[in-house]
Amino acid sequence: MNRRKIDVILSAALITVSLIILTNDKLVEGGMETELGSMFVPRLIAVFILIFSGTIGIQSLVKLKKREKLTIHEHINTTGFGGVGIYFSIFILYWLASPHLGFLVATPFVILAIAYLLGGRNWILIGIMSVIVPILIYYGCSQYLRVFLPTWSLS
Amino acid sequence: MIENILQGFATIFSVGPIVGIIIGVIVGIIFGAIPGISAIMAIAIMLPLTFYVEPVVGITMLLAVYKAGIYGGSISAILINTPGAAAAFLTAQDGHALTRMGKSGKALCMALYASVTGEMLSTLVLIFVAAPISLISLKAGPIERVYLLFFAFTVIGSVTGESISRGLLSTCLGMLFATVGMSSITGATRFTFGIPELMSGFTFTPMLIGVLVMPEVIIAIRQRNSAQGNLKLTVSPNPEDNRISWREYRSVLGTIIKSSGIGTFIGSLPGLGSTTAAFLAYGEARRTAKNPEKFGNGSIRGIAAAESANNAVCGAAMIPMLTLSIPGDDVTALLFGAFLIQGITPGPTIFFEHTQVIYGIFAGFLLTDFFLLFFARIGFKFWTKIASVPRYYIFPCVTIFAFAGSFTTNQNINDVLLLILFTMFGFGMRLVGLNPAAYLIGFILTPMLEQNMDQAVAIVGDNYSMYFTTPFAWIFTGLAALSVYSTIRQRKRAKVKRNDSACLEQGEAVADKV
The missing domain is CATH 1.10.287 (Helix Hairpins)
Structure with a gap:
């Protein structure tokens, strides 16, 4: 470009x-x-x-x-822009869903989706990480920082 | 001063600050060592955690991340020739050459010892120089401060950008974004367009993470199909190849001291940063070396020069921030924000209003070097293994930390939207050659500029000659003009050099054809 x-x-x-x-x-x-x-x-x-x-x-x-020749800085490489679009879509969906589904429910799906996008196929380890990380962050925020991340509000 | 320093050590020698430093050192080494993740990303992610702890604990933890992160960058540079930052480029040249010879342990040890020595020397300069300078800068009134801030904007904008106009435009954009919301002087609301959420302006943390951190995640996503380098530490059967002897260290000590001096000087000037320091020190070490041909081919003196200068910038970069309220680069801009969040305004008054805190932080700086030396030395293999973690484990976690970090600021989901928008903005800035560091510095310093400008106008009244009677006015205007002029000259020279080499290549190609 x-x-x-x-x-x-x-x-x-x-x-x-x-x-x-x-x-x-x-x-x-x-x-x-x-x-x-x-x-x-x-x-x-x-x-x-x-x-x-x-x-x-x-x-x-x-x-x-x-019509001068483009220098390296003046050429925008668009390789990988599709992935960037998908990443932003995941992030926007996360922002929209987390106040309703809650941080603990929405986050594992986001981790799985981004890991898949980055080429991760080691599902057991990624699955374990997608469960443990949100729990640790949620617990750390509520216990030590006194910050309460969004919780399930659909019921 | 000695009494304050001792008081600082008394403050730092308690459980909270020491745990903070240990966490900071470990996180810094890990983030610094992982290719594609920089120390600044680690600091920005850790920033929300510091909101709820004592300033000494929070700030020393961030500084430990910074220092350890800069060192951590040399691990990937040496082992897989992938410098995490431009400043580690020269370390990669000599360090990777040693790795190919099976002497990666020697290269890592040299990088560590040079880093710690450089950092320590520059921290000592910081401790003994910052307070006296702050006494001088305390004499500056609002008029002088306005000139000083314009000087800072000009220097940072002209030095950091891809071109002078792009750098200065980045600063101006940051300044414009800082004016959104309620004015702290008049109470008027500006550019809010009836949106009540904008009354308090843009929240700092999501903006910071969005502009500085998330574009690195985007870059990783763009490069997701390229292979990730695998870090591997080769242990030589000859123990001499896996360590640096005292004799070897002593032989390069002169280079380390000289390079640390260069790094400290460059670091204390706003806008230049660790890359300039590393290149200057490396050039000087090669110029004065007995065997300059070894540089670039596995010279431990080369590693020592680049790493000590690169790391000496850490402490020295705090000098303009603590004495003149000017953050010189993106990391110090981030630390400036951390100080503000803790209710401390970095500047000359910090030495009198928060004496215990600031000397506690200085003591923490020195203590960090010892912990860095200890943790890095005992676990070369461990850090190498951790730094080899595939990116599909790291970047999803970075995204979640960014989400949680943005949310924790105000416990407001709208801040996450702000994070997404500023991520797009930060990514866009990089695409068009605008500089996020210059943008951030503009954003942080504008409220200070507005306040001082308002006071200056009230002092001057109708006597406009007062603007030009202060010597600071002429000094800072002259320095700003000089910095723009020297940057233009430097860039013109670089362009001529590039054109010459292109002509030479063309000529050679024609000659080959003939």
Whole structure:
């Protein structure tokens, strides 16, 4: 994948965000009056973002126009992106399911799924790990940290 | 000061801190030794555990992970030529050459002794230098601190990024994210878009784990089809090949001291880090060596130089953080966050407000070196075995720890969503060449900048000349400009060098054809 194209799109998006921060007064609510004002620092940052993203965007655009050869850094290797997508899907499902199924029920499935994704096929050991690790974390959190991880709430 | 140091040792010699250090050393060696997992990942995962313990226990445990993790990186570098971090690249060259000769024990011993000596020397510098510097920096008022912070942003942004503009953009993005939520000065809510969860800003721990740790899991998933190197310790029948004799250690002691000095100096400058230190020290050791041709082919002096410089950065990196409130790299940014979570703001006042804690931490630093020496030396075989655990056992556990760590901060499931979003963000940042360390430092330092800027504006009023009358203004502006200029020059030189070598290769190819 050509990173220059992404640079141009990203720069355009950041420039737009910066312009919105610089011109929109509705991004801040309430607060007391000070000499500096609540939006001074965010606007100062927006100016710098405008400059740096503009620099990156223009450099990449010029290189795109000149059709210069891609350097190693400018080529994004997309190998393995399918696995990354699956990993994020597992993680999102975990986030959605754990408040209902509970940490102890949801976690073994997640461990098994990620281990499978990474090429693990030693099911006995992975199975034991998927049971022991959640129990240890749950027990450690509740006993020592006084943090109570989500529990089953479907009944 | 001596009294404070003794008090520090009295604080550290109790069950809690010692158990913390032992856990930290063990976790650090394991995580550092596993290829693909860095010390920073271990620190970030351990961070939520420290919320509920005393600051001395929590911080010393994290520092032990840091120190042991840096050493642990040399195990995989020496045994399978896979440096866990760029800083261990040179150790891999000489160390793996020794492994191929059947002398892996010698290489591991040299790396350990050099690491511990380097760390100890830089810790002593930290102890004796930090407090006097903090006395000077205490004289800086809000105006001077604003200049100092701008200097820090410029240096870190320009040095750490793939290019200056990308590094500085990373810092600016971190700064912008830090402004989300309620302003601590005016009480106004910014960029919350009516979402009440955003009122308190982005929770630090899930953001930290998402930006720094989880992208490493993603990288492992992307490379899941590539073979994992198998760590194996070969024991030579000749006992001399499995250890470093006192004579050998003494012969490289000069190199170790010089390299530790280089590492300490480089570590005390924000943004440069252990890789620069290791390369500089290695270059200097080779330049002054009687037999420079041995470097890269199994030289114990090479290992000593790279490892002592690399590890000396650990202690020295704390100097700018504790004296000027500037974290110089990603690890110190993380430790800065750990201090803040414990209710301690790193900076010059720390030596007066939290004397017992800070000297306890210093004593813990020294004690960590002894534990590292002990645990690493007795268990080379054991660490090698543990570090060979396949990644399909490690990364599912890392994911679960990240989930639990994010949840424990506020006992809020929304923080897990934040973790997922920041994982995507951190992964995206790496893809487009933005730097997570610069981002984090921008995020951490912005509230301080805003506070000092507000105070500076109130002090100056209409007398704008006050901004330029302080010598700090000129010194820090000059230093910031110098750092940007030197980085530009350095990168131009590197580019010219690359082009020259490409031309040379092309020329040779043409000559071959003719």
